[in-house]
Amino acid sequence: MAVKCFSLYLILAAVVLGGVSSEYIEYNTKPRIVPEKINVHLVPHSHDDVGWLKTVDQYYVGSNNSIRGACVQNVLDSVIASLLDDENRKFIYVEMVRFSVFERWWRQQSKAKKVKVKKLVDSGQLEFINGGMCMHDEATPHYIDMIDQTTLGHQFIKSEFGQVPRVGWQIDPFGHSAVQAYLLGAEFGFDSLFFARIDYQDRAKRLREKTLEVIWQGSKSLGSSSQIFTGVFPRHYDPPDGFTFEINDVSAPVQDDPLLFDYNVQERVNDFVAAALAQVNVTRTNHIMWLMGTDFRYQYAYSWFRQMDKFIHYVNKDGRLNVLYSTPSIYTDAKYAANESWPLKTDDFFPYADKPNAYWTGYFTSRPAFKKYVRDLSGYYLAARQLEFLRGRNSSGPTTDMLADALAIAQHHDAVSGTQRQHVAADYALRLSMGYLQAEKLVASSLSFLSAAKSSTEGKNPGTKFQQCPLLNISYCPPSEARLPSGKSLVVVVYNSLGWKREEVVRVPVSSENVIVKDASGKEVVSQLLPLSDITLRIRNEYVKAYLGRSPRNTAKHVLAFTASVPPLGFSSYVISDTGRTSRGPSASDVTSGSMNQNVEVGQGNLKLFYSEEGLKMTRYLSTRNQVTAEQSYAYYIGSNGTDKDPQASGAYVFRPDGVLPIKSQGEAQLTVVRGPLFDEVHQDFNSWISQITRVYKGKNHAEVEFTVGPIPADDGISKEVITKLTTTMKTNGTFYTDSNGRDFIKRIRDFRTDWDLQVYQPVSGNYYPINLGIYMQDKTSELSVLVDRAVGGSSLENGQIELMLHRRMQHDDIRGVGEILNETVCLPEGCKGLTIRGKFYVQIDKPGDGAKWRRTFGQEIYSPLLLAFTEQEGDSWINSHQTTFSAFEPSYSLPKNVALLTLQELENGKVLLRLAHLFEVGEDSEYSVMAKVELKKLFHNKKISQVKETSLSGNQEKAEMEKRRLIWKVEGSAGEEVKRGGAIDAEKLVVELVPMEIRTFLIKFDDHIEMVGDREQQQFAYVLK
C-alpha cells in the first residue's frame, strides 16, 4: 500500500512540474532606479515606540511580553545580520535614545561588530533618519524640547558615524505642526518629511487630486526660506495589504520552489503589480514608496528580507515595474530629479480625525500633571545648562545629562501626549525625577561656585549648601517653612535664566507671620503675607505623603510674597528673617472672607475683577470709552461612552463629547478676598472639587488664575472633561489664533479648513487645537489673550468666547490600542482617589494689535520662572562674604525684548552651543517685529571668544554647507516673496542679526576653555574667526 502511493506521487509530481528540480536561486536584488519605468521603492523599517504599552526598557529587552511580544534588541540584531548577508538590502533606523534603543544596542556591540555596522552606515545600507532620541509628539511638546531631543540624537549620530540625517520621519504622531515642518525640518537641513496621520477627509481629497506630496511652508515669517518637501502616505505606515511578513503575519509568502505545493510566483507578482498600480494612480511622478514594516517588526528580519528579495527578483523579471531596495532619501532624490512642480501647503495638519466621530483632540489635555512636569523640567533644564556653562562643565560631577535624556524620551508621541499605559507614565516620571535630582545638585553647586566668587574672600568660602523646592506649586518648601532659630536668617538666591532684567513677585510658604524681607544691601523690600487656602493645605499634606512618603514636618500657615529684581542671566539675593514681633506689620494682607452676599470689586489698575453670585467678571478699561468684560465659568463635557450607533468612546486620544454641563456653585459661593501691597487675590470654591485663586498684580494688566481641579467624581460612571470658559461680547467672526508648539500663531476659523471643504460631524472636538503658549481672539476694538502653563486643548466655539480643557477623567478606552482607561489616581494609606490638578492660566485684554508684546515676553517668563535656592545664615555672615548679585552679561547689557536665549550649553568637547531666537513674527508688533541684534562680546563679557561658527539647528553641520546642499523645489503658482535672513557675522564686531522668527545656532570656542581630546569637528569646520 505504502509503496504504491509513493510511486503515484512521483508520477504526479513529474506531470505537474514537467521535470523541474529545486535548486539554489540567486535573487537579483541589485536593481537601481530606471527612470522610464514605474519605480517601487521598498523601504524596510520598524516603528519602535520609546514606551507605550510597555516601558522603553521593557520594549528593548523584550520583557513583559504578556502585554506585547516586542523586543527592540531582536530587531537590531536580526536586521544587521540580514544587511550583512546582502549588500543590496537597506534599512532605516529612527530612535536613538541614549539609554535604550539604538544607542544602548550600539554600546553593547563588540569592536568588530561596530566596524561592520559603520560600513553599513557608510555604504547607505543602514541609514539614520529623523535621528532624534525619539519620534516626538507634535501637539503637546514645546519647540525647545523638540530641538533639544533631536539635537541629542544628531550629536550622537555625528560623533559615532560622522553622518547627518537628511529626512524627517514623523510617521505616527497624531497630527502635524507647522513648527515641525519649518523648524524641526528645514532648519535641520532635512530635504523631506514623511508621515501617515492626517484628517480622513483631507486624505480623501489629496488621494483624488494627487496632492499627498507637497511643499510645506510652515512659517509665515520665514516663508520659502524654510520650506520642505512633505509626503503623506496614501494609507498608514504599513505595507499594502498582503505584503506584511513578520513570522506571525498572514500574508502569503512567495513560494517559488517547484518541488513544493502552493507554487505562487505569478500570482504574487500579479498582486504586487496591482497594489503598485493602485498607488501610482494617486501619486505624482513614476516613483512610489512602499513602507515595508510597522510597529516592532523585523524581530526576525529574514522573514521580511527573504520575501522582498523574491519580489524584487520576480517582479523585475515580469517587467511591468521596477522594484528596488530604497530609503526615503533615495526616494526624495528621485522625486527631486523628476523636476515636477508641487502644490504649496501652509499652516498645519491639526486637528487629526481618522473617522467622523473620532477627533484625536483629547490627548491635547490627557495627563495634565505629567504635561506640567515635563514643561517645568524643560524650563529648569534650560536654566541648569546655563549654570553648568557658567561654572564650567565637570564630567565627573553632577551634570544635566540624565535630565536631558529623561526629557528627550518624555517628548515621544506616547509620552507627553498622555497616551501611554499608567505604569509607563510612572516610568517616564521616575526618569524625570532622577534627572531632576542630578540637575538640582548641579544647580546648587553652580550657584555655590558663582556666589563664592567674591574676590576678597575667594578660596576661603566653604561651599554653600543650597536647597531647592520643586513642590512650590503646592506650597511645600522645607527650607522656607523651617522655624529660624534666633540669630539665623534665610538667604534666598533668585536666578533669572532670561536675557533681560526681571522684577517679579516670588512666593514661598512660611511658618511665622513675623517675617520681613531685605535685599542684599540690607534694605527692607515690600512684602506681603497671605493665608494658605484650605485646599492648598489639603493637597500639600496629601501629596507630600503620597509621593514623598512622609507628612510635612512643618505646618506652614502663610505664603510670603515679595518682589525680586534680578539682572539678566544672573541672580540676586534676599534675606528673610523673623522679627519676633507679634504685631502685624505693614506687609500683612487685608483678608475678608465669607459667603457672597454682596458684590466684590478687586484691582486698583486698569483691570478690575468683579465677583457676584453669577461668578467672576474681569473688566479691562482700555480707555474711558473702551472697556471689555470677560465672564469666567467652569463646565464639563460628558465623554461619550460609545453605546450609540458608533462605538467610538471618548478616551486617552479621542475627545467625543456627549453634552456639556455647567458647573454651578453649590449653595452660596465661598469667597476670600486678600488685599495687599503687591497684589490682590480672591479665593473661590466652585464646588468640592473645583476652586481657584485669581490674582491681580500692582502695575500689571493681566489676571493670573490658579485653578485646582479634582478629584473629578467618578462614582456616577460618567467620563468628565473639565473646561473653563471666558465669555465676552467681542465680535470675533469665528476666528481665533493658537500657537504651534509655543512658537508661531496660526489662524483658526471655526468649522473651516483651508485645504478642503470640511464636513462637520463633531462641532466641538473638531474645533479643538493644541495650545502650548496661548490662544487669542480679536475684534475691531480689543484683543483677548490667554496664556497657559502647559500643553492643553482649547478652542473658541462661539464668537467672543475662549475655552480651555484643564483635566479629564475617563470611564472608557477609545480603541486606539492603549487598551487602558485614562483614570489617573493618587494613592494614600486610606485608599486611592482621582488625581487633583493645579495650574495657572493668564488673561490679558489689549487694544487690537497690542497683545503680541505681552504674549511673547510674558510667555518667556512663564516658560522660565525664577529659580529659587535657599540657605541659612548666622547674622549677615553669608551676605557679607559672598557675591550677592551676578550677571553673566556685561554690566547694563541685556538682550532686546524680542530675543530669547534658547540654549547656552557647554558640550562634552568644551565648545559652547548657543541658540538665539527672535520671538516675534512678521507684522505681529509694530515695535518688535523688526530685525534684532545681539552683541556676543557683551553676552560673554568675561570671556575671550576665539571662534564662532554658525550651524544647523541641531549643531551637526555648518550652516553654509547645509544651505549649499539644500534642494530647491519647484512650487505650483507663487512660492511667496524671498525672505532676507540675518546677515553673516563680522569677525571683529561679533554681532548677530535676527529677522522675525529666526533662530540661529552657533558653536563657540573660548580662549580660556581647555581643548578636549577627540574633537572631530575641529577638522571639519574651517570657519575660524581669529
Ligand SMILES: [Zn+2]
Ligand atoms: Zn508610535
